[in-house]
Amino acid sequence: MAVVIETKELLETIAASLVAGIGITVVFSIAIWGAARFVDLSVSERRLAAIGAAIVGITGLLATLAAAGFGLAVMMSE
Amino acid sequence: MSAEVILIIVVGTALVFDFTNGFHDTANVVATSISTRAASPQVAVAFAAILNFVGAFISISVAATVANEVVDAAVVTPTVVFAGLIGAIAWNLATWYFGLPSSSSHALIGGVVGSAIAASGFDAVLADGVVGKVLTPAVVAPLLAFLVAGISIGIVYRIVGKQRPGTVTRGYRFGQIVSGGMLALAHGTNDAQKTMGIITLALIANGSLPEGADPPFWVIFSAAAAIALGTYSGGWRIIRTTGTRIIKMDAAQGFSAQGAGAAVILSSTHFGFPLSTTHVINGGVMGAGAGKRLSAVRWGVAGNIMMAWLLTLPAAAAIGALTYGVTHIFGDGAAGPVLVSIVALALTAAAFVRRARQAPVPVS
Numbered sequence: 290m291a292v293v294i295e296t297k298e299l300l301e302t303i304a305a306s307l308v309a310g311i312g313i314t315v316v317f318s319i320a321i322w323g324a325a326r327f328v329d330l331s332v333s334e335r336r337l338a339a340i341g342a343a344i345v346g347i348t349g350l351l352a353t354l355a356a357a358g359f360g361l362a363v364m365m366s367e
Numbered sequence: 368m369s370a371e372v373i374l375i376i377v378v379g380t381a382l383v384f385d386f387t388n389g390f391h392d393t394a395n396v397v398a399t400s401i402s403t404r405a406a407s408p409q410v411a412v413a414f415a416a417i418l419n420f421v422g423a424f425i426s427i428s429v430a431a432t433v434a435n436e437v438v439d440a441a442v443v444t445p446t447v448v449f450a451g452l453i454g455a456i457a458w459n460l461a462t463w464y465f466g467l468p469s470s471s472s473h474a475l476i477g478g479v480v481g482s483a484i485a486a487s488g489f490d491a492v493l494a495d496g497v498v499g500k501v502l503t504p505a506v507v508a509p510l511l512a513f514l515v516a517g518i519s520i521g522i523v524y525r526i527v528g529k530q531r532p533g534t535v536t537r538g539y540r541f542g543q544i545v546s547g548g549m550l551a552l553a554h555g556t557n558d559a560q561k562t563m564g565i566i567t568l569a570l571i572a573n574g575s576l577p578e579g580a581d582p583p584f585w586v587i588f589s590a591a592a593a594i595a596l597g598t599y600s601g602g603w604r605i606i607r608t609t610g611t612r613i614i615k616m617d618a619a620q621g622f623s624a625q626g627a628g629a630a631v632i633l634s635s636t637h638f639g640f641p642l643s644t645t646h647v648i649n650g651g652v653m654g655a656g657a658g659k660r661l662s663a664v665r666w667g668v669a670g671n672i673m674m675a676w677l678l679t680l681p682a683a684a685a686i687g688a689l690t691y692g693v694t695h696i697f698g699d700g701a702a703g704p705v706l707v708s709i710v711a712l713a714l715t716a717a718a719f720v721r722r723a724r725q726a727p728v729p730v731s
Contacts, residue, residue: 295499295639295640298638298639298640299503299507299640301634301638301640302507302511302631302634302635302638302640302642303507303511305630305634305637305638306511306512306515306627306630306631306634306635307514307515307518309630309633309634310512310515310516310519310626310627310630310631311515311518311519311522312630313626313629313630314519314520314522314523314622314623314626314627315519315522315526317538317539317542317622317626318522318523318526318527319526320538321526321527321530321534321535321538321539321542322526322527322530324534324538325527325530325531325534325535325538326530328531328534329530329531353542353545357545357549360549360629360630360633361549361552363633363636363637364422364425364549364552364553364556364633364636365425
């Protein structure tokens with residue numbers, strides 16, 4: 290049965306899915322957190338903190354775009 | 368002459384299956400985006416149709432169709448393929464009629480398995496292939512997507528739960544456009560290939576192409592066009608089930624379900640363990656609901672969907688076997704496939720007319 294089910298591919302798929310699925314949600318959520326905090330902090334005129342939030346948000350967005358690009362590369366390579 | 372007629376009928380039926388595949392699976396790509404108002408229904412289906420079309424050109428590695436791994440290739444004749452396609456189309460239309468998302472790939476496999484059994488007996492079925500390529504993925508896909516989406520939504524609420532809802536909702540709606548686009552591309556790449564593979568195999572069996580040939584451009588283009596047209600037509604009944612009837616979704620849940628879906632499908636493609644897009648997306652939607660609150664999932668609707676998944680293989684197989692039997696009554700010529708095609712077209716038209724007379728389906 291182990292041969293029939295292709296255990297190695299199955300375990301790799303589970304591990305990669307967990308890492309990629311949770312990872313992309315986390316980095317995109319960090320991007321949104323940064324954007325939301327930037328708006329709030331800008332309104333309350335805390336410029337330094339707002340810049341910090343913007344940097345966090347942009348980093349999250351770049352990580353998300355990199356993950357999406359990697360996904361596209363995976364698709365193209367198959 | 369008879370062989371050419373059967374070939375034309377098989378090619379036409381494969382393209383009709385491809386259309387129903389796109390039509391049936393539109394929900395996988397657009398349902399969550401429409402439900403959370405990330406995109407309007409018309410824009411979402413047009414976007415999905417274009418990306419399905421583009422996706423079909425990304426890869427043409429059709430060395431083996433899934434059907435070849437579950438039945439003995441020696442028993443697969445154009446008539447067996449035709450009967451299998453009719454079984455798959457019939458099941459796709461039946462589940463659409465009742466608004467149930469089910470796997471088009473499993474319907475195709477079931478149809479071909481049934482017609483192969485009718486043609487050559489149970490020895491024609493490769494049991495290892497059925498377990499490894501159909502039954503195991505059918506269990507793994509929804510559970511894995513459920514787990515990924517459920518964990519993801521828990522983390523999402525911890526990260527952005529205390530932020531302004533307006534910015535957060537707009538952000539996740541934007542994210543859904545990107546994750547939906549990835550899903551549409553992956554769907555076009557995976558599913559259009561099944562039709563390309565079937566048409567190519569039929570052309571090879573007929574001697575129109577040499578053994579091991581790649582699909583000609585007209586096959587790639589017509590398969591891409593059929594799945595894109597089907598997607599654009601939009602299976603609104605299934606969109607409504609996936610988008611609004613399983614859970615009442617917010618934008619973060621929509622993104623978690625789609626992000627989980629895209630990640631699981633791409634991972635499975637990369638590691639060679641293909642999973643059904645339908646099972647993945649619906650598992651993701653249930654996970655995104657259960658991750659917020661178990662009672663947020665309408666388990667009755669989820670149960671109906673799972674029942675349809677359980678029935679897909681045997682039901683499509685039964686229709687495939689019946690179709691082969693009816694076709695065989697008229698001998699090995701083209702008369703059987705021609706007659707069955709006419710009856711199938713009439714029944715399909717009747718189903719569409721009956722549904723069209725009913726009230727339009729609200730989708731968001």
